[in-house]
Amino acid sequence: xxxFESFDGVDIAYQVWAPASGSPVDLPPVVLHHGFxxxxxANFVAPGVAGALVAAGRHVIAPDARGHGASGxxxxxxxxxxxxxxxxxxxxxxxxxxxxxxLVGYSMGAVVSAIFAATSPARVRRLVLxxxxxxxxxxxxxxxxxxxxxxxxxxxxxxxxxxxxxxxxKAFRQLADAVGADRVALAAQVGAAHNTPIGLDKITxxxxxxxxxxxxxxxxxxxxxxAIPGARWKVVAGDHLTALRSPAYVxxxxxxxxxx
Numbered sequence: 001x002x003x004f005e006s007f008d009g010v011d012i013a014y015q016v017w018a019p020a021s022g023s024p025v026d027l028p029p030v031v032l033h034h035g036f037x038x039x040x041x042a043n044f045v046a047p048g049v050a051g052a053l054v055a056a057g058r059h060v061i062a063p064d065a066r067g068h069g070a071s072g073x074x075x076x077x078x079x080x081x082x083x084x085x086x087x088x089x090x091x092x093x094x095x096x097x098x099x100x101x102x103l104v105g106y107s108m109g110a111v112v113s114a115i116f117a118a119t120s121p122a123r124v125r126r127l128v129l130x131x132x133x134x135x136x137x138x139x140x141x142x143x144x145x146x147x148x149x150x151x152x153x154x155x156x157x158x159x160x161x162x163x164x165x166x167x168x169x170k171a172f173r174q175l176a177d178a179v180g181a182d183r184v185a186l187a188a189q190v191g192a193a194h195n196t197p198i199g200l201d202k203i204t205x206x207x208x209x210x211x212x213x214x215x216x217x218x219x220x221x222x223x224x225x226x227a228i229p230g231a232r233w234k235v236v237a238g239d240h241l242t243a244l245r246s247p248a249y250v251x252x253x254x255x256x257x258x259x260x
Contacts (some may be wrong), residue, residue: 001070004095006088010079013070014063014092015040017054019189019238028100028125029059030257033089036142037175037186043106047244049253061101063092065109073185079193082108082141086116090214093123100125102257105203105252106216106244107131111141117207118199126257127203130210130249131240134223141194146216147172153190180203200227207231208256212243248251 004140006012019037026159034043040062041171043115044050046199065085074080089112093101093198101241105113105125110129115137117124129136135143144210147169150246211218213235236246 003070004092006066006081006091010066010074010088010090011072012063012066013093014061015045015050016096017050017056018057019059027257027260029061029096029098030102030104031089031093032060032062033085033103033105033109033112034062034068034196035109035182036069036189037063037172038179039064041069042179043244044104047103047249049244049250052250052254055117058257061092061096061098065112066102067182067185067189068236070221072205073182076182077188077190077191080130080189082111082194084192085112086119089113089116089121090120098255099123100108102126102128104128104253104257105130106202107240108189111136111198112166114198114200114203115194117205119148121124121202121204124205126254126259127205127207128210128256129207129224131212131215131218131243132209132221132224133211133215133218135217135221136198137224137227139255140152140196140198143217143219144193144195148234149190149193153187154189155228156190180194201229203228203231206256206259207253209233210243210249210252211235212238212246213239214239214249215243216240218243 209220225231236248
């Protein structure tokens with residue numbers, strides 16, 4: 001695990017994997033940006049995504065977003081939001097001397113990736129938005145219609161086990177507790193979650209929208225794809241927690257990112 005200080009002093013942790021020995025080096029690094037609550041290891045290392053990319057000859061970079069994993073965890077809502085995380089992403093690329101990358105985001109990380117690709121189009125060669133659907137185009141972020149932010153904040157901050165059990169957002173608390181997350185930091189991110197239009201029409205990178213067929217947070221991926229010039233979309237088996245482990249996910253990712 002490596003670390004650097006981002007634009008506002010928050011410490012960002014990241015992992016780097018060199019391509020397999022003897023692999024060609026004519027393609028840029030692949031940056032993997034994870035989803036809410038978890039970290040890069042849970043989202044991309046444990047399901048084998050990072051390893052498959054390295055085996056295919058790719059240089060891989062995977063940060064832990066602020067408030068998550070091994071990165072800094074301020075408790076001030078003003079220090080969060082996917083636009084802020086997109087600035088962290090740009091700062092990380094600058095820190096590593098990377099001028100252009102292939103960018104893969106999952107859930108919250110897909111919103112971060114879309115913002116980065118729309119505001120820094122020359123720095124993204126290929127873009128994969130996974131774990132998201134129409135809400136990114138319609139709401140400017142994650143699908144708050146499927147899970148209201150107030151419910152998520154309440155279940156993250158409550159000390160009542162009965163309130164957790166009764167909450168429709170119970171799975172968020174269970175996941176946060178399972179990974180030992182800082183729930184106050186996570187609630188700060190919920191309060192700052194992006195909800196204004198993203199300039200999706202400004203994205204110039206070839207884009208793949210990749211969603212689980214049973215994922216309520218990634219409903220109607222074709223709507224998101226239609227909002228991005230030339231984008232395509234694909235549905236794989238699984239829901240929000242399991243789509244990354246679908247047998248079709250990694251092959252779809254590798255095929256798309258292998259194109260020159």
